[in-house]
Amino acid sequence: MTEKLRKKGKNAGDEKKVTPVAPDHVKGKLSDVAMQDLLGEKLRAYYDQFAREPVPDRFTVLLKQLEARGVPKKTS
Amino acid sequence: MKRSNEFGDELITAIPGLRAFGISLTSRSDRADDLVQETLMKAWKHQHSYEPGTNIKAWLYTILRNEFYTQLRKRSREVEDADGTYSSLVAIPAEQHGHLDMADLKNALEQLPPDQREAIILVGASGFSYEEAAEICQVAVGTIKSRVNRARNRLGALLNDDGGADSSQDPQTQAMVNQQPSADK
Numbered sequence: 001m002t003e004k005l006r007k008k009g010k011n012a013g014d015e016k017k018v019t020p021v022a023p024d025h026v027k028g029k030l031s032d033v034a035m036q037d038l039l040g041e042k043l044r045a046y047y048d049q050f051a052r053e054p055v056p057d058r059f060t061v062l063l064k065q066l067e068a069r070g071v072p073k074k075t076s
Numbered sequence: 077m078k079r080s081n082e083f084g085d086e087l088i089t090a091i092p093g094l095r096a097f098g099i100s101l102t103s104r105s106d107r108a109d110d111l112v113q114e115t116l117m118k119a120w121k122h123q124h125s126y127e128p129g130t131n132i133k134a135w136l137y138t139i140l141r142n143e144f145y146t147q148l149r150k151r152s153r154e155v156e157d158a159d160g161t162y163s164s165l166v167a168i169p170a171e172q173h174g175h176l177d178m179a180d181l182k183n184a185l186e187q188l189p190p191d192q193r194e195a196i197i198l199v200g201a202s203g204f205s206y207e208e209a210a211e212i213c214q215v216a217v218g219t220i221k222s223r224v225n226r227a228r229n230r231l232g233a234l235l236n237d238d239g240g241a242d243s244s245q246d247p248q249t250q251a252m253v254n255q256q257p258s259a260d261k
Contacts, residue, residue, distance in 0.1 A: 035232045040200060042181050047201035049178070050096035050166075059091050062113065066120045067084050074124045 083123050087116055090136050093202060097137060100197045101144050103186055105166050111147070115140040131208065138212045141194065148190070184234040188227055195220050196227035 030038065094115060098108030118139050119126070126135055166182075185193055191213070198209040199220065206224075210217040 029236050032232065035236055036228060039228065039231055043201045046178055046181050047096045047100060047197065050099045051092045053092065055088060055091045056109065059112065059116065062116060063084050063087060067081060071123065072121050
């Protein structure tokens with residue numbers, strides 16, 4: 001019975017597999033390494049497209065209001 | 077007096093990154109901007125608890141993240157508004173080249189559990205170290221590392237699976253096309 005339980009925890013898919021980088025001309029699935037490189041690049045590009053947007057007016061206005069109000073006192 | 081302006085400048089500088097983080101978490105620019113607004117107001121109010129010279133970016137991301145989860149909890153108790161749901165989803169221009177366009181990435185990110193999503197964004201996109209990300213998410217460094225790994229694997233699998241789905245025809249369709257009964261023989 002303990003055998004059964006132990007089997008449950010085993011996950012064949014989790015085993016480290018070393019996949020060689022697929023040649024560029026191979027269409028379809030990318031190798032793990034190529035995929036991770038591409039993923040990293042795309043994640044940064046995805047994020048940067050938003051990070052490059054100018055600061056919306058509502059926030060510059062808000063900060064001016066906050067600054068005009070002054071630094072809040074320490075609450076006890 | 078002087079210090080307050082410097083603090084304000086630091087906040088302004090941090091806004092683009094905070095918005096990007098907010099949009100990456102929510103996929104919605106209106107919610108992201110609400111998060112940023114809350115973050116700025118809270119930061120201003122609690123600026124005395126920020127120690128000058130320490131990592132203000134990490135401090136601000138922590139505030140935004142906490143706000144995100146507060147709103148998520150609140151929202152889960154509310155019924156999603158039918159009209160507003162899709163109105164302000166961020167539009168991602170569809171680039172058709174290559175294996176992985178931004179729209180695919182956005183969809184894949186949305187399929188991740190929030191803890192994995194924030195981890196991969198902080199480390200993989202915002203440029204935080206594992207240590208900083210751990211501080212922001214208030215968990216151990218090892219936890220962040222494993223979340224990032226799981227997120228990478230999941231994203232890789234999601235994107236690799238449907239990466240070629242839209243490209244030309246699948247083999248079966250192709251085979252059927254090729255097998256058009258050719259006259260009577």
